[in-house]
Amino acid sequence: MPFISLEGIDGAGKTTHLQWIADYLREQGGTVVVTREPGGTPLGESLRALLLNEPMHIDTEALLMFAARCEHIAQIIAPALSRGEWVLSDRFTDASFAYQCGGRGIAESRLQVLEEWVQQGLQPDLTILFDVEVSIAHQRVRTHSDPDRFEQEQLDFFERVRAMYLRRASQYPARFRVVRTDQTIEAIRSELAAVLKPLSGN
Numbered sequence: 017m018p019f020i021s022l023e024g025i026d027g028a029g030k031t032t033h034l035q036w037i038a039d040y041l042r043e044q045g046g047t048v049v050v051t052r053e054p055g056g057t058p059l060g061e062s063l064r065a066l067l068l069n070e071p072m073h074i075d076t077e078a079l080l081m082f083a084a085r086c087e088h089i090a091q092i093i094a095p096a097l098s099r100g101e102w103v104l105s106d107r108f109t110d111a112s113f114a115y116q117c118g119g120r121g122i123a124e125s126r127l128q129v130l131e132e133w134v135q136q137g138l139q140p141d142l143t144i145l146f147d148v149e150v151s152i153a154h155q156r157v158r159t160h161s162d163p164d165r166f167e168q169e170q171l172d173f174f175e176r177v178r179a180m181y182l183r184r185a186s187q188y189p190a191r192f193r194v195v196r197t198d199q200t201i202e203a204i205r206s207e208l209a210a211v212l213k214p215l216s217g218n
């Protein structure tokens with residue numbers, strides 16, 4: 017069964033649509049494992065707490081993202097896929113390229129090495145990129161009461177993150193679908209249904 021990742025800059029609205037997508041897939045008769053990165057396992061959630069709150073070197077940040085991912089694949093993603101279940105992950109490796117390379121400036125060649133090491137060829141079958149202008153996303157995030165290390169970044173950081181996401185979407189058109197989130201919820205859901213329907217085999 018397919019492995020689907022959801023991506024987008026902070027405030028793009030992906031979390032709003034996650035549960036709806038999971039419900040949609042379940043209605044098609046599948047078993048869906050909903051998970052997230054960084055996180056998804058007890059160790060990964062401990063790493064998430066550090067990554068979102070503790071100041072650290074940018075390389076440490078990138079390495080911990082992939083350490084959490086390694087555990088996530090071994091404990092959750094690979095077993096679920098081999099049981100024939102759907103995996104729906106709130107972020108995956110495109111987030112590392114977007115945030116750590118686009119946002120922080122780490123060379124993509126470094127992450128490509130980690131990607132190969134940790135994933136050994138595993139890639140999502142479908143990546144839905146929720147996209148909206150940074151100014152709109154930023155307004156949504158500003159209302160969060162206790163912003164994490166990423167949410168505290170400035171507009172130019174998110175411009176670079178968004179540009180990298182869009183670059184990857186055009187680099188891997190077979191895997192990516194870009195959904196604009198400055199539309200009504202109904203319009204977004206009908207786009208999502210059109211994207212998901214062919215995968216469900218119904």
Ligand code: TYD
Nearest residue numbers: 026031053054081107108111112115116166
């Ligand atoms: P996010 O997915 O936005 O969760 P929430 O909606 O609960 O805030 O938070 C995860 C943060 O981690 C997000 O700001 C992006 C960042 N991140 C990276 O920088 N690199 C990665 O590889 C991943 C998976 C996430």
